[in-house]
Amino acid sequence: MISRTAPALAVDEIGSFHVGGRIIRLDDLPMRDRVSTPDGPSYRVDPNGEIVVGQLYVQYVRLSAPKAAAPLLLWHGAGMTGAAWESTPDRRPGWLMFFLRAGFDTYVSDAVERGRASFAPFPQVYPEAPFFRTAKESWEDAFRCGPPGSWNPDPALRRSYPDSLFPVEAFEAFMSQCVPRWSCNDALTQAAYDALLQHFDRDVVILTHSQGGNFGLTAAIHAPERVRAIVSLEPSGAPDPASADPALLNKTPHLFVWGDNWRDSAFWAGSRPASERWRDALAAAGCDVTWVDLPARGVRGNSHALMADRNSDDIAGLVLDWMAARGLVHS
Amino acid sequence: MISRTAPALAVDEIGSFHVGGRIIRLDDLPMRDRVSTPDGPSYRVDPNGEIVVGQLYVQYVRLSAPKAAAPLLLWHGAGMTGAAWESTPDRRPGWLMFFLRAGFDTYVSDAVERGRASFAPFPQVYPEAPFFRTAKESWEDAFRCGPPGSWNPDPALRRSYPDSLFPVEAFEAFMSQCVPRWSCNDALTQAAYDALLQHFDRDVVILTHSQGGNFGLTAAIHAPERVRAIVSLEPSGAPDPASADPALLNKTPHLFVWGDNWRDSAFWAGSRPASERWRDALAAAGCDVTWVDLPARGVRGNSHALMADRNSDDIAGLVLDWMAARGLVHS
Numbered sequence: 001m002i003s004r005t006a007p008a009l010a011v012d013e014i015g016s017f018h019v020g021g022r023i024i025r026l027d028d029l030p031m032r033d034r035v036s037t038p039d040g041p042s043y044r045v046d047p048n049g050e051i052v053v054g055q056l057y058v059q060y061v062r063l064s065a066p067k068a069a070a071p072l073l074l075w076h077g078a079g080m081t082g083a084a085w086e087s088t089p090d091r092r093p094g095w096l097m098f099f100l101r102a103g104f105d106t107y108v109s110d111a112v113e114r115g116r117a118s119f120a121p122f123p124q125v126y127p128e129a130p131f132f133r134t135a136k137e138s139w140e141d142a143f144r145c146g147p148p149g150s151w152n153p154d155p156a157l158r159r160s161y162p163d164s165l166f167p168v169e170a171f172e173a174f175m176s177q178c179v180p181r182w183s184c185n186d187a188l189t190q191a192a193y194d195a196l197l198q199h200f201d202r203d204v205v206i207l208t209h210s211q212g213g214n215f216g217l218t219a220a221i222h223a224p225e226r227v228r229a230i231v232s233l234e235p236s237g238a239p240d241p242a243s244a245d246p247a248l249l250n251k252t253p254h255l256f257v258w259g260d261n262w263r264d265s266a267f268w269a270g271s272r273p274a275s276e277r278w279r280d281a282l283a284a285a286g287c288d289v290t291w292v293d294l295p296a297r298g299v300r301g302n303s304h305a306l307m308a309d310r311n312s313d314d315i316a317g318l319v320l321d322w323m324a325a326r327g328l329v330h331s
Numbered sequence: 332m333i334s335r336t337a338p339a340l341a342v343d344e345i346g347s348f349h350v351g352g353r354i355i356r357l358d359d360l361p362m363r364d365r366v367s368t369p370d371g372p373s374y375r376v377d378p379n380g381e382i383v384v385g386q387l388y389v390q391y392v393r394l395s396a397p398k399a400a401a402p403l404l405l406w407h408g409a410g411m412t413g414a415a416w417e418s419t420p421d422r423r424p425g426w427l428m429f430f431l432r433a434g435f436d437t438y439v440s441d442a443v444e445r446g447r448a449s450f451a452p453f454p455q456v457y458p459e460a461p462f463f464r465t466a467k468e469s470w471e472d473a474f475r476c477g478p479p480g481s482w483n484p485d486p487a488l489r490r491s492y493p494d495s496l497f498p499v500e501a502f503e504a505f506m507s508q509c510v511p512r513w514s515c516n517d518a519l520t521q522a523a524y525d526a527l528l529q530h531f532d533r534d535v536v537i538l539t540h541s542q543g544g545n546f547g548l549t550a551a552i553h554a555p556e557r558v559r560a561i562v563s564l565e566p567s568g569a570p571d572p573a574s575a576d577p578a579l580l581n582k583t584p585h586l587f588v589w590g591d592n593w594r595d596s597a598f599w600a601g602s603r604p605a606s607e608r609w610r611d612a613l614a615a616a617g618c619d620v621t622w623v624d625l626p627a628r629g630v631r632g633n634s635h636a637l638m639a640d641r642n643s644d645d646i647a648g649l650v651l652d653w654m655a656a657r658g659l660v661h662s
Contacts, residue, residue, distance in 0.1 A: 008341035008395035014427060015418035018507035023466070023484065034462055034514045040545075040568045041601050049465030050484050055507040057414065064339035081447045083388065087346035096345060115447040116412045118510040121463050131365055132452050134380030135354070153354065153381050176349035176386040179449040183365045214371075237371045270372050 009100055010064040018117070019199055020192030021055030026124055053120040056192035057082075057110040061096075067103025068329040070205050070228045074099075074108045075193070077210025078236065079133045079142070079181045081115030082108035084209065088308045089170035089177065095207075095307045098316040103329055104205070109196065111212070112189040113182055122182075130180035138175065143304045144261045144268070145171065161261060163301035165309040174308060193219050203228040205328060207319070209307065211236050217254075217278065224248045229328055231255045231319055233306050234262075236271045238278035246278070246285040253288040254279075255322050257315065259302030260295045268304070290322060340431055341395040349448070350530055351523030352386030357455055384451040387523035388413075388441040392427075398434025399660040401536050401559045405430075405439045406524070408541025409567065410464045410473075410512045412446030413439035415540065419639045420501035420508065426538075426638045429647040434660055435536070440527065442543070443520040444513055453513075461511035469506065474635045475592045475599070476502065492592060494632035496640040505639060512542075524550050534559040536659060538650070540638065542567050548585075548609065555579045560659055562586045562650055564637050565593075567602045569609035577609070577616040584619040585610075586653050588646065590633030591626045599635070621653060 029047040059082060060071075074096065076084045085096045085108050100106055110117040113126075120126055133142060136151040139158070145166045150159035160168045167174075193215045197204065205228050208216035213235020220227040221244050230252060232238075239246075256279060262268035282289045294302050299311070306315050323329050360378040390413060391402075405427065407415045416427045416439050431437055441448040444457075451457055464473060467482040470489070476497045481490035491499045498505075524546045528535065536559050539547035544566020551558040552575050561583060563569075570577075587610060593599035613620045625633050630642070637646050654660050 008343055009345075010339035011342045012339055013424060014340075014345075014392065014431070015422075015424060016414050017418060017422065018504065021503070021507045023503065023506075025484070026463070026465070032462065040605065043598060043601075045462065045468065047463060047465065049467045051463050051465060052503065052506040052509070059414075059417065061345065083347050083390075083447045086390065087348060091346075091348065093344060093346060100345070110447070116414045116441070116508075116510070118507075121461075121511075130452075131363065131376065132357070132378060132382050134357070134378065134382060136380045137376065153356070172352070172354065172383065173349065175354075175383040176352045176449075177447075178383070179447070180452075267374060270374075274371065 012062045012064045014059070014061050016057060016059040018055040018057055020112070020195040021052040023050045024053055024125065025050050026121065029124070051120070053125055054112055054188045054192060055117055056112050056189070056196060057116040058107050058196060060105065060107045061100055062105045063100065063103065066105045068105070068205075069327065070203055071200065072099050072104035072106050073196070073204050073206045074106060075206065075208040075212035075216055076109070076111065076114070077212050079131070079178045080209070081110045081177070081179055083115070083177050085307060088167065088312060089174035090167035092312070095312065095316050098313060102320055111215070112192050113185050114179055119182075126182050126184055128182060128184055130182050132180050133178060135175055138178065139171065141265050141267050144259070144265055145303055147261070147264050161301055164303065165301040165311055166303040166305060167308065167310055174305065190215055190218055194222050197223050197226045200226070205229045205231070205323070207231040208235065209233045210304065213275070214238055220249055220252055221245070224252055227252050229253045229323065229326060231257070231322070232275070233257050234259060234304055235275050238275045241277055241281035246281040246287060249282060249287050250285065253290070253326050254282055255290045255292070255319065257292045257306060257319070258294060259304060259306055259309070260300050292318065343393045343395045345390070345392050347388060347390040349386040349388055351443070351526040352383040354381045355384055355456065356381050357452065360455070382451070384456055385443055385519045385523060386448055387443050387520070387527060388447040389438050389527060391436065391438045392431055393436045394431065394434065397436045399436070399536070400658065401534055402531065403430050403435035403437050404527070404535050404537045405437060406537065406539040406543035406547055407440070407442065407445070408543050410462075410509045411540070412441045412508070412510055414446070414508050416638060419498065419643060420505035421498035423643070426643065426647050429644060433651055442546070443523050444516050445510055457513050457515055459513060459515055461513050463511050464509060466506055469509065470502065472596050472598050475590070475596055476634055478592070478595050492632055495634065496632040496642055497634040497636060498639065498641055505636070521546055521549055525553050528554050528557045531557070536560045536562070536654070538562040539566065540564045541635065544606070545569055551580055551583055552576070555583055558583050560584045560654065560657060562588070562653070563606070564588050565590060565635055566606050569606045571605075572608055572612035577612040577618060580613060580618050581616065584621070584657050585613055586621045586623070586650065588623045588637060588650070589625060590635060590637055590640070591631050623649065
C-alpha cells in the first residue's frame with residue numbers, strides 16, 4: 001500500500017467503455033427456469049434472441065496533467081484480465097499505479113472473452129469449452145515459479161526456483177486473478193484491439209504481457225501510424241516475417257523483456273523463437289529494437305509474471321527509462 | 332466526459348484484490364489441445380488439477396483525503412459487473428466518479444462468477460450452464476426500457492416508454508456491459524460478500540443494485556456492526572422477516588430507491604413484494620428506513636438501470652443527500 005503521505009495523483013476521470021461488439025441472434029434453444037435471488041420466485045426465461053458478442057472492455061484513468069507524450073494501453077496475457085496490472089498478488093502497487101505516477105493516461109483492457117468484456121455461449125457461438133489453467137500448469141510452465149515437477153498443492157511441499165522473484169507466498173492470490181480462456185477467439189480479439197486503436201484520435205504506447213504480445217505487435221503492423229512505441233513482456237507469439245513487413249514499423253520503437261528459466265518450460269521454449277524471428281526481422285529492416293534478457297543483465301529469478309515479481313518496480317523502471325530515452329516521458 | 336477544468340480528484344492509490352476463493356481439484360477430465368497464439372504451436376494440456384473458485388474481485392480507489400465517514404462499497408446486479416458503476420452507456424461519468432467526487436473511498440466489486448472474479452467449470456463445479464440475457468429480456472423486463480412487446484432488433488422499430496430516461500440510443504453499449512450469470516451461486520456469492528466486510532477493520536456503507544440488493548441486505552444482517560448504512564437500488568430480493576431479525580439493524584439506516592413502470596414487468600411485479608415486506612419489517616422494528624418511489628415524487632420514466640439513466644446524477648444526488656442527513660458525508 002502506498003503511504004498516504006506519497007504525492008497524490010491528480011485524476012481527471014476514471015471511466016470505461018467497450019469496443020468491437022456486435023449483435024448476433026441465438027435461436028432454437030430450449031426454454032429454461034431461473035431463480036434470481038435465494039428463495040425467490042422461479043422465472044421461465046427464453047434464451048433465444050439477440051445478444052452482444054466480441055466486445056472488449058477498457059477502463060481508463062485520465063490525469064489532470066499527463067506528462068507523457070501519449071496514452072499508455074495495457075494489454076494482459078492469456079487466462080488473465082486487466083487486474084494483472086493492478087495490485088500485485090502480495091498487495092504491492094502494480095504497474096497501473098507506476099505508470100500513472102510516471103504521468104501516463106492509462107487504458108487497461110479486458111480482452112474479448114475475459115473479465116468485464118464478457119464471453120459468448122458455447123457451443124452456440126464459441127465452438128469449444130473454455131480452458132481453466134491449473135495451478136500446476138501455472139506454477140511449472142506458464143509462469144515458471146518452479147521447475148517441472150515442483151508443484152504441490154501443499155505449500156510446504158511446493159518447490160520454487162531458489163532465486164525465484166515471484167511472490168510465491170501469494171500464489172493462491174495470483175491464481176485468484178486468473179480467469180478461463182478459449183483458444184478460438186484470436187481473430188475476434190485482434191479485431192477488437194485494432195478497433196481500440198482507431199478509437200483514439202492520436203497515437204498511443206502499447207504495453208503487453210504474454211498472449212497480449214502478438215495482439216499488440218500485430219496491431220502495430222495493422223496501424224503503424226497509431227503506435228508511438230510498443231513494449232512486449234515475454235510475448236507468446238509474434239508476427240511472421242514471411243507475411244508481415246517489419247519495415248512498416250521503422251518509426252515505432254520496440255522493447256522486448258524476458259525473465260529467467262524459460263528454457264525449462266516446454267511452452268516457453270516452443271513459443272519464444274517466434275519473437276526472436278520478429279526481433280531479427282525488425283532489426284534487419286532498420287527498426288529501433290531493444291531486447292532485454294534480464295538474466296544477461298545479472299537479474300536472475302524473474303518469472304513470466306514480470307509485473308507481479310518482487311522486483312516489478314525495477315522492471316517498470318527499466319521500461320520507463322527506455323521510454324524516456326525515446327522522448328515519451330521524463331523518467 | 333468531465334472537463335479537464337473540473338477540480339481534480341486527489342487519488343492516493345488505485346488497486347484491487349480478491350477475497351473468498353478456495354482451491355479445489357478437478358479430476359478425470361480428458362486431455363485437450365490448445366493453441367495460444369494464431370498459427371502458433373499446439374500444446375497438449377492436462378485440465379486436471381487444482382483451480383481457485385469462489386473468489387470475488389474488488390477494485391478500490393483511495394483518496395488522499397476522503398471526506399466521507401466510511402468507505403463506499405458498490406455491488407452490481409445480475410448479469411452485470413462493476414463496470415455498471417463506471418461510465419454510463421452514453422459515456423457520461425458514472426456513480427463511481429460521483430461518489431469519489433463526494434469524498435468516498437470506493438470499493439467496486441465483481442461478484443463471484445462475474446467479470447474479473449472469474450467463473451468455475453460447469454458441469455464439473457457449477458451444475459448448470461450460464462444464462463445469457465437477451466436484448467429483448469433486458470429491454471422489456473429486466474431494465475424496463477419499453478413495455479412488453481416493444482423490443483425490436485431494428486432501432487427504428489424499437490419502442491421505448493415515451494418518457495423513458497434510459498439512454499436508449501446507447502442500448503447496444505449497455506448490452507456490451509452485460510455478462511452471463513448463473514442461478515446456482517447465491518451461497519458462494521453471499522459468503523464472498525460477507526468475507527469482504529470482514530476484510531475491513533471498520534464499518535462501511537454499501538450501495539447495491541438489483542441482485543446485489545439481497546446480498547447487501549443479508550450481509551448487513553450477518554454483520555450489522557460492519558454496515559454503517561445501506562442503499563438498495565431496486566433490489567430483486569430481500570431477507571425474509573420470518574427468518575431474519577430486522578431489529579439487528581436499528582443502527583443501520585436503509586434507503587430503497589425505485590424507478591418507474593415496474594408494474595409492467597412480470598419479473599419486477601413478482602420480485603418487489605419481498606423488498607416491501609422487508610421494508611415494513613424494518614420500520615416495525617424501529618429502524619431508520621427511507622423508501623423512495625421516484626414516480627411518487629414526480630420523476631417519471633426511470634428504468635431499472637438508475638445509475639445509467641439520463642438523470643443518474645440527480646438520483647446519485649438524492650442518495651448523497653440522504654447520506655449527508657445521516658452524517659456520512661457533507662453533500
